[in-house]
Amino acid sequence: MTKKKMFFRMISASLVRRRSRMLIALLSVAIGAMILSGLVTIYYDVPRQMGTQFRRYGSNMIVLPKEESFSMEDGEKAKAVIPEDSLVGAAPYRYENVRINQTTVLAAGTDMEGAKASSPYWNVDGKWPSGSGQLLVGKEVAEKYGLKVGEPVTVTYTPEEVYGGDDGTETEDVSDAAGAASSETEAESETEEEMILDNEMDFQVTGILDTGGSEESYIYMSLDDLAQLTGEDGGLDILELSITAQQDQLSEYADQINEAVDTVNARLVKRVAQSEGTVLTKLQALVLLVTIVVLALTMICVATTMTATVTERKMEIGLRKALGASDQSIIQEFMGEGILLGAIGGLIGTVLGFFFAQGVSMGVFNNSIVFRPLLLPITIAASMAVTGLASMIPIRATTKIDPAFVLKGE
Amino acid sequence: MSLLELKDVSKIYGDLHALDHVNMKVEKGEWVAIMGPSGSGKSTMMNIIGCMDTPTEGQVLLDGRDISKVSKKEQTIIRRDKIGLIFQQFYLVNYLTALENVMTAQYYHSVPDEKEAMEALERVGLADRAHHLPSQLSGGEQQRVCVARALINYPEIVLADEPTGNLDEANETIVMDLFRQLHEQGTTLIVVTHDPEVAQTAQRALVLRDGHFTKETVNNNFTGVIHYND
Ligand SMILES: Nc1ncnc2c1ncn2[C@@H]1O[C@H](COP(=O)(O)OP(=O)(O)OP(=O)(O)O)[C@@H](O)[C@H]1O
Ligand SMILES: [Mg+2]
Secondary structure, three states: OOHHHHHHHHHHHHHHHOHHHHHHHHHHHHHHHHHHHHHHHHHHHHHHHHHHHHHOOOOOEEEEEOOOOEOHHHHHHHHHHOOHHHEEEEEEEEEEEEEEOOEEEEEEEEOHHHHHHHOOOOEEEEOOOOOOOEEEEEHHHHHHHOOOOOOEEEEEEOOHHHHHHHHOOOHHHHHHHHHHHHHHOOOOOOOOOOHHHOEEEEEEEEEEEEOOOHHHHEEEEEHHHHHHHHOOOOOEOEEEEEEOOOHHHHHHHHHHHHHHOOOEEEEEOHHHHHHHHHHHHHHHHHHHHHHHHHHHHHHHHHHHHHHHHHHHOHHHHHHHHHOOOOHHHHHHHHHHHHHHHHHHHHHHHHHHHHHHHHHHHHHHHOOOOOOOOOHHHHHHHHHHHHHHHHHHHHHHHHHHOOHHHHHHOO | OOOEEEEEEEEEEOOEEEEEEEEEEEOOOOEEEEEOOOOOOHHHHHHHHOOOOOOOEEEEEEOOEEOOOOOHHHHHHHHHHHEEEEOOOOOOOOOOOHHHHHHHHHHHHOOOOHHHHHHHHHHOOOHHHOOOOHHHOOHHHHHHHHHHHHHOOOOOEEEEEOOOOOOOHHHHHHHHHHHHHHHHOOOEEEEEOOOHHHHHHOOEEEEEEOOEEEEEEEOOOOOOOOOOOO
């Protein structure tokens, strides 16, 4: 048998056969390691989780036109800059003034799927529009006109130039263009002179939108329906993007979009992006602080146990010295025990830590976490370092133990 | 040259002279008993010979080398290489088996050898108890493990401080028989005892009183076998 083997046989025998004495220390190391590995997991997982979480509050980047509007193609180009896996949702919007019952209402043409994804907090009573002729009505609008889910509604659009003509100044000038537009669309009441200029379209209300915000005063239809109603394709007024990324990364994406598409200007929604950053920084600082406190407590517990161990085993230490053990080898043996204890505690702690992190993640984010295999060796190494460090001072006391003194008395 | 020589050795604690100008010679292979009342300085002397303590005054020559003023480190090395210790209390490491306890002495001396350790246990009649913990052994068995441990590294001197003090007669006989075997193999033995029968078994018995030798008895009928006078 080699000396090394005997060394491990001795230190493992000490831990295994004296386990009741070492249990508290082991427990404290395991709990320390659990909190360490659990918090580290959460620490690295939280930004991801929080990102997804924050994305529930809406988009964090908007793409605005430099001029009046930008084309759909440019919108697609801007969207393509964001990696697919970090893009939660992209909602293009085109706004137009339309009329219901002769009063003006703001209509937004959008991609319903995109809007749904980038504004998950939108609460729709009924159904989201899923095809042509379907309308999502803001709650405020619905109340004003007494609209209910499933009811038909006629939306009227007056081509802008003519709309301005109500004042009676430029009517003639643009009547040709308006007439052309109305002939393309299904303007029904061609007989009346006033109405001839308006485009009309029948919709069915599929859902009432409740957001608690300004969205409630809009009506939403597909971009195609809006194009049909207005008789022109028009451009986009805004593209809202919801992206899982930290602020720095977001700024970078914005720069990339601005570089790639010169008709647009991409901007962060500062309020959302910044508060995400602040919360994360504070949370990570808290995690760090808790980790330090827990490590300190673990060290205190290990140091206490080691001190008690050295006192309790004074006789054994004296005996070993009498048998020819040098101070060096006694220190090695006790250090070995401490570090082995750290390794075992670290192993147990990592496993517990995973469940701990999982529990926290499920409780807070309702989302499971990924096990990081690298965490196992790191936690074990950290536990070994902590127990080793904590054992140093108590173990140094072994050098003061005198074999003659110990072995003389009863 | 004697294996061990004490020249004018004193050990002074405050104004207490635990050893007071002690002179003694022990030849190689000799079996010496040391007697004396409690507090006469027997253990103090054994600790000095065993290189666990240094005298206040005087010289201790072991194999011709003065060990009275060496450093702690050198003491450890001498102890490891030359001396086998047996105590009145059966000091064993309580979480190691009998076999592992014997191997511990090998471990500090040179290299652990399980087979050799097992043979040592066989010699003291404990082969079948090799894997027991000290708490599972009787006092006599524990002391025999200590004897096996003391002789495993073939020390030049075995120092035994009251080795049979806590043993019944049967176990005392076993331990004394082991001493006889050690003696026959040429090991030098110094045995501290209160027991006149144990002392009379040795070749020579010295009596220590108030820190110095007062009497020496040479055993002319030496056989190495203990006799009980009943
Ligand atoms: N470290 C010490 N400090 C002070 N006095 C000590 C110390 N060690 C021993 N003594 C004293 O030295 C004297 C001799 O002690 P020693 O242990 O050598 O006696 P002993 O002959 O072995 O006695 P016993 O038969 O009871 O074991 C005693 O009076 C003891 O009190
Ligand atoms: Mg004594």
